Amino acid sequence: MPPAGKVQIRTLALICVLMLRLIPVVGQGSASTPPEFELVIVGGRILDGTGNPWFEADVGISGGKIVEIGKIDAARGLQKIYAKDLIVAPGFIDVHTHLEGAIEQVPNAENLVMMGVTTVVTGNCGSSAGNLAEWFESISKNGIGVNIASLVGHNTVRRAAMGGDFNRAPTPEEMSRMRGMVQRAMEDGAVGFSSGLEYLPGAYANAYELTELARVAARYGGIYATHMRDEGEFVDKSVSESIAVGEQADCPVEISHFKVSSKKRWGTAGTIIKLVEAARDRGLQVTVDQYMYPASSTGLSILFNPLLFEAGGANERLKDPATREQVRKDVVNRARALGFNDLSFAYIVITAKTLRRLRVALRTRLTSTRKLTWPLTCCREVVRGWSYARCRRLMLKLS
Ligand SMILES: [Zn+2]
Structure with missing residues (x-):
């Protein structure tokens, strides 16, 4: 994930201890040997995030950074966290959030941090802050508890460019206004372009329009993230369209809340998974995310x-x-x-x-x-x- 524009990335946030419970933090370093580490996490099960199996080790942190992993004498730490039988892992990245308007109310983001999430991607489903530079600045002013990256939302730029009259294709002027807005957002630190094609006004956009705008994001290394046009009866068509947009715009594709929502189609997820696998076999970078629960949430x-x-x-x-x-x-x-x-x-x-x-x-x-x-x-x-x-x-x- 590229750095999140103007939002400060905190390296300290890379470590979190999961399995929520109070963890004993004890002792100051002994008087005879000055502590080498600000913090030693002792005896946890380390999951490094690469897919490797866990291993037991201690983690030494200095200057807000992990400086040693291995066998570390707890006495070398000014502070210790005894993490036996607990998982020590890099902070989780939640790739699908809608934080606009919410992080302002809960800047510490305890709800996320307590689950081990230290980085979030917002601006999903086609809806983002209208002016990302201003938004990043305003939420950073007093500090926030997580790292935030944002996509630039198609519905946001389409509404701004076309006003209330959007049951049609954009005029060339409107198209170039949208391109400009996406470009501006990418320069302000957006990590990609998102669409929400079940919502207004994006529902009226065709694949050409989406490809043109995704192409702008691609020039800046951005991805195309999509809440697809249909997640039910015609979900295969939607998956194909999503992949085609990324393929033509030359950028990675992230399909949001991947599922088959139509009851009639339950049991056929294999079909859409095959479409994604086929695209990956062709060398395209296509990823999907899923809810961790058997439900969906929208307005x-x-x-x-x-x-x-x-x-x-x-x-x-x-x-x-x-x-x-x-x-x-x-x-x-x-x-x-x-x-x-x-x-x-x-x-x-x-x-x-x-x-x-x-x-x-x-x-x-x-x-x-x-x-x-x-x-x-x-x-x-x-x-x-x-x-x-x-x-x-x-x-x-x-x-
Ligand atoms: Zn969505």
Whole structure:
């Protein structure tokens, strides 16, 4: 991973001890021999991150850097961490995050560090900070607890270049504006270009547009990371498109949250894995990442036809009863087309940030449907016309 632009990389963060529990940190160096190391991690199982099996050794750290690995007398350390039966590993890199707006609220990133994650890649799924240089500077000002690298998001630049009118190909001027924005972001330290083709406005971009922009990132050594156009019925087409974009733009491809989401296609992951393996056999650098859990996470809008949200007009459109009915039918039909009988696979996610808003919305729902925000309106319509019991866990993400 290239250095993360202006965000300071802390070498000290390279070591983390996993298997969370309090680890005894004891003693100062003996008076007779001055300590050679700031810290000695004693007796841990070292996993060096290369794929090698673990081995037991001590780690000596000075000046924030690992300076010795082997048999080290604990007395040589000013501080010691006894790590017997614990894993000592380089900090994990989480390649798929959406930290914008969140790291500002939790700058220490305890949630990540406590899991052993010391470096994250954000700007995924086509959505990044609009001005990376400014963003890096603002989050670095008071210090943050992890290293951050960012991609430049296709949806972010497409929205900025085309405004609210994006159900079409960009004009040559808009295209060159987007190229300029990607170039600027790469010069500001972005590590690649990301797309989110199930979201607006990226859903309307064709492979040519994506290739052109990925090519700009490639000139700076960047990768193409993609939340594909379809992860369900047509997932093989999407994998092929992702690979083709990288192949033509001459850059590595990272396929985000690799899966087969359509129930009808469950059990056929072998097909898309073969596509990736074939590309790798041709010499292309194609990698994928996966959730560590059998679920996915996104906003409620993913359930609806993107046309509903064009130019921010969902609320207006939903005032028409016929449109509302059509929206309801579309959601139901889409779920059925994917092989689901209901939406019970989805969960309501309530974060502290949205809780207050959600309460207000739910209170409103009890008295008047007219005042509802569009997600709740749609939820209610879906729920009413289907089965409340089945839909009680409908995903709801207001923020
Ligand atoms: Zn995504």
